[in-house]
């Protein structure tokens with residue numbers, strides 16, 4: 137079976153790091169490029185993390201920098217959740233490789249063009265790079281097989297009462313991408329929240345023998361520490377669920393919906409307005425998750441790195 141070629145657009149990010157590890161561990165995916173965007177931390181930090189993660193995991197593909205600010209909004213990072221360096225203040229060996237000299241959106245376009253409609257994009261940060269790619273190359277939407285994003289919520293948010301972080305961080309970019317015509321899947325809080333890994337699950341994962349188990353354990357511990365402070369009994373690896381879906385579609389149940397983005401109202405800014413009855417259905421939204429399937433995929437991930 138041929139592998140699915142994917143580009144990962146990301147803002148590492150503790151859960152982004154684990155999502156990239158999951159993607160690399162899968163026999164079904166072939167990572168063709170990694171593009172970095174500002175979000176959980178500044179672009180300087182997220183792009184360095186992306187390059188160092190690729191180096192650590194032996195992902196020998198182009199890593200490119202993208203947007204260093206949202207399209208029409210100040211940059212608000214998430215250092216409270218992801219730490220000062222973006223990956224829980226875990227320090228990786230610095231990669232000796234250089235960044236690709238193209239911008240993220242140009243690299244995305246070049247890679248998509250090579251694949252004749254087979255390439256998929258998994259976007260697990262704010263949608264700024266993808267929006268710029270669409271603005272610069274409108275034909276891109278019909279050249280990408282599928283865009284799977286982690287972001288949004290049909291119910292409440294996590295960054296505000298109304299908005300999920302990735303959409304809230306750049307609502308204008310999200311608005312452009314949601315209106316663009318991509319074959320698009322939204323993996324939002326409605327499903328990621330149902331994948332809480334308990335302290336016991338974390339301990340089980342840490343007991344697996346793996347080359348990178350110390351790093352995996354530290355990432356999970358760092359997340360758990362921060363989640364616990366906020367009153368959560370476990371951790372949610374949001375971004376890993378978007379990757380898990382592309383690996384195995386039976387992870388999620390989707391419904392076609394009309395989704396629009398609140399990009400102006402100050403209080404509701406970044407809200408994904410999900411309408412199941414709307415006649416312009418533009419996005420397949422995930423509402424149910426097979427938690428055991430996801431947990432199994434995630435728990436087996438460290439075994440790959442033996």
Ligand code: BDR
Pocket residue numbers: 149150151152176214217260261286294300301302374375
């Ligand atoms: C999303 O926000 C970020 O902090 C995470 O990396 C994830 O992509 C969850 O709302």
Ligand code: CA
Pocket residue numbers: 146147148149151152176260261375
């Ligand atoms: Ca992310």
